[in-house]
Amino acid sequence: MTSARHDLELITLTKRYGETVAVNSIDHHFTAGTYACLLGPSGCGKSSTLRMIAGHESVSGGTIILSGREIAALPPAGRGTAMMFQNYALFPHLSVLDNVAFSLKMKGTETAERHRAAREMLELVDMAGFADRRPAQLSGGQQQRVALARALITRPQVLLLDEPLSALDPFLRIRMRGELKKLQRELGISFIHVTHGQDEALALADEIVVMNNASIEQAGPAREVFNAPRTEFVARFIGGHNIVTTPRGNFALRSDAIRVVENAEARLVEASVTNVEYQGAHVALTARMAGDQDVTALVPESDFFANPRSPGDPVGLAWDDVDLHALQPTETSKEIHA
Numbered sequence: 001m002t003s004a005r006h007d008l009e010l011i012t013l014t015k016r017y018g019e020t021v022a023v024n025s026i027d028h029h030f031t032a033g034t035y036a037c038l039l040g041p042s043g044c045g046k047s048s049t050l051r052m053i054a055g056h057e058s059v060s061g062g063t064i065i066l067s068g069r070e071i072a073a074l075p076p077a078g079r080g081t082a083m084m085f086q087n088y089a090l091f092p093h094l095s096v097l098d099n100v101a102f103s104l105k106m107k108g109t110e111t112a113e114r115h116r117a118a119r120e121m122l123e124l125v126d127m128a129g130f131a132d133r134r135p136a137q138l139s140g141g142q143q144q145r146v147a148l149a150r151a152l153i154t155r156p157q158v159l160l161l162d163e164p165l166s167a168l169d170p171f172l173r174i175r176m177r178g179e180l181k182k183l184q185r186e187l188g189i190s191f192i193h194v195t196h197g198q199d200e201a202l203a204l205a206d207e208i209v210v211m212n213n214a215s216i217e218q219a220g221p222a223r224e225v226f227n228a229p230r231t232e233f234v235a236r237f238i239g240g241h242n243i244v245t246t247p248r249g250n251f252a253l254r255s256d257a258i259r260v261v262e263n264a265e266a267r268l269v270e271a272s273v274t275n276v277e278y279q280g281a282h283v284a285l286t287a288r289m290a291g292d293q294d295v296t297a298l299v300p301e302s303d304f305f306a307n308p309r310s311p312g313d314p315v316g317l318a319w320d321d322v323d324l325h326a327l328q329p330t331e332t333s334k335e336i337h338a
Contacts, residue, residue: 006032006067006080006157008053008190014061015048022048024214025062030158030207035184035191037201037222040211041237046194047162049211053192054083054160067157077103082156086163088147090135096122097131100149121149125183141172148180152187159184161193165200177203198239202226210234227254230328242295243327250327257323258297260285260309261316268316271295273309287315 008030015023023045030036038046051057053064055076064072071079090099097118098105104114122128125145135143144164151159164180165173181204184191195201201208202222209219210233218230229235232243235252242253261268271287274294283304286296297317309315 006190008032008158008192009065010049010053010062011065012062013049013052013059013064015045015052015057016060021214023052026216028209028216028219030190030192032157032190033188034206035181035204036193036207036209037205038192038194038209038211039196039198039201039205039237040217041196044211045214046196046211050083050160050162050192050194053158054081055079056083077154080157081160082151082154082158083160083162084147084151084164086166088135088143088167090143090146090150092135094134095131096127096133096135096138096146099135099146100153102150103154117153118149121153122146124152125149125179140168141176144168144176145179148183156189158190158192161191163194163196165195165197173200174203180204198237202238208238210237212237228325232327232329235325235327244295244324245291245293246324248326250329251324252327253295253319253324255284255296256282256298257319258295259318260297260299260303261318268318271315271317273311273313273315275311276309285309285315287317289317 010026010028012025012027013023014021014025026049038049040046048057052059055074059072063070066080076083091102094102097115100121101114101118104117119128119131122131125148127142127145127149130138130142135146138146165176168176177200180191193204205222207219208222208225210217210225212233218225218234225234226238226240229238229241229252232250235241235243240255242255242258244251244253269289271289273285273287275286277284280301282298282300284296285299285304286294288294295317
């Protein structure tokens with residue numbers, strides 16, 4: 001597999017369900033060989049976008065270009081994409097080997113050849129020893145690997161993943177994140193992964209595309225999106241930020257940039273503790289400032305317990321002006337469903 005010139009481009013891509021606009025004329029260019037996450041809340045349009053790329057939803061307007069050719073009118077099997085579904089959609093009556101080989105069977109590939117290719121894919125996802133089992137005999141993580149092998153056997157230029165980790169327990173989810181990223185790097189093809197999990201997107205993505213109300217709110221490298229959110233929506237949804245309102249406008253302020261200080265320190269902001277949450281390596285301390293603005297500071301565990309605070313206690317907060325990131329207003333749109 002190669003990523004050479006397998007760029008994917010969405011041009012004024014639109015999806016309507018009756019009068020409802022699910023995806024509103026979006027433009028985006030996915031560079032070949034990139035792990036991209038479409039991130040956003042339920043109903044933002046991310047799953048509809050993925051299904052249009054896959055060919056499982058018709059396009060209401062605009063087009064999709066992969067490797068220099070328009071694919072919006074092509075059937076799913078002719079696009080150069082493959083999709084891994086949220087529920088894995090494995091055939092319960094088929095063995096693991098035959099599940100992986102199924103698409104090649106539909107193409108008329110001879111049994112020996114399709115089984116050889118299927119075994120190769122099972123080796124790739126560390127499931128070669130389970131070829132003769134049925135899906136019901138596998139754990140959730142093992143089923144996911146089989147679904148991944150089945151998607152990859154068609155040698156796609158782009159792999160599409162629809163919330164593939166949502167059914168896994170937290171420990172397995174973290175493990176599988178590492179395996180997905182490793183596999184993407186080894187194959188060198190583009191992965192486009194839909195999720196509403198901020199941690200998942202930050203852990204996996206070379207590029208994060210934040211969607212809101214049927215549109216792309218912000219797209220860029222994961223670190224850039226986290227450190228420089230453009231709008232209040234992105235700052236709140238990506239997590240780890242407070243919104244601070246001043247006479248100069250609204251600003252994003254990272255929670256780990258706020259210091260809990262003694263009253264003697266200059267330039268402090270007086271506040272009252274409203275909530276304290278122990279989170280292991282740090283304590284999340286939420287306090288209310290003047291104007292009923294709530295902010296959360298992440299305090300190192302040792303620092304907090306050296307001078308613990310409780311709800312109702314007065315507290316001083318401080319931060320550096322350089323850590324205030326100016327925000328653009330979020331455009332309002334009608335509510336959508338996707």
